[in-house]
Amino acid sequence: MDTINQNGRAWDKKVENGADYTKCVSKEVIQKSKAGVWQITVTTEKSVPRKWFPSLLDGVKILCLASGGGQQAPILAAAGADVTVVDLSIKQLEQDKFVAKRDGLKLKTVQGTMTDLSCFEDGEFDLIVHPVSNLFIEDVKPLWKEAARVLKEGGVLIAGFVNPLLYIFDDEQERQGNLEVRHSVPSSSISHLTEEELQVFSQSSETIEFSHTLEDQIQGQLDAGFVLTGLYEDDFGGNRMLDSYINTFIATRAVKMRIE
Template identity: 30%
Template structure:
């Protein structure tokens, strides 16, 4: 539910930003664990003169990185706490970014056909109604506009990092729930099959340009800032999947 995501990120924002930013703003194009940095995959395309919206922007490290390349960026996030970091980070880097506090499933304050690009990194797994999210992304994109987003791979978290055996069925679509006493909130993550995500994109009207599962088969090739990701398992199962789609 949206309230779950809002409560979790408002509670976890400080700990998250400190853990993955070290208290200092580090911006960059980062699709997630195991994926090449700085859009080496070329998924964003030509950014010159573009208008872009980041869906689930968090602290806006990604959005600031492309704003510094001349993109007019809007950041949307459900968490007021995360957006406070985003505004602080943008100010520190001297970037004029518009930030909107909203669910990505319902953005009435955003006009139709406004953006050339919509993007999101490791945020949509917190979205319960992914169909509504895709429909909103489709609505705010200009004709021919592009949606690129990453989520954790549906295989990764169901494999035991020690034995590499499956801990649960791939077909089990129950959300993953984890309560944190530290922040007194519950994390709820929705795991969706690859086919389910593709079909939801198609139903929203998108043309699928690619489904990418980046990775390497050697553990030493992985450097992950995320403590829950194990190099040995990452070399066996991709931790990140990236989707690229275009508005017809």
């Protein structure tokens, strides 16, 4: 199945349906950001610690990676950063353009995949913001390598991703109040489907999701040349049964090392 086309169409549909991660921030949020009062998320509920960012964002070159939807990018642009946002979904990028036009912001949008940043030069950015989205690609290691390539030495990568424990349980059973272990990690949301079910799925507006090991998520960053300098966990905001037992999202701050 063509993962890129399937997920691109699915996210366009999510915008049309008004899903939470596609809703633009308000004018009031942008006004506060222009005044220096701002915060963003890369997981679900918790805000990224302010100390993870430079004290001032004026002129800081930020890549919002797989981060369309009119949320992180406009806030950071309003705070003074030079922002580029990359996303697979054209309609998600249209949300960023809408906020930029509405509130007089300058930001650049690029339609593309998170694993191919060949349109950018080596060391082009000071900081990358990458909200939970690498669940939509099969292999995260090329993502970390590309992120390292386009960051300057000493540049910062702030990334959110899913704790793989979330994916071992049957999703439908969990929503009914039963924690039934069914899937292995790594795997995908379609790996257990029959040929007939795959045909139906390919005609749907559902996203294909992939579970990744913590080794690929964390050691993958280290192997790409990063050093971890911060980590926190988050949950679904009380919307999932697992919230009572464990946080299912992780955010990391990593710094690109000097290459000798």
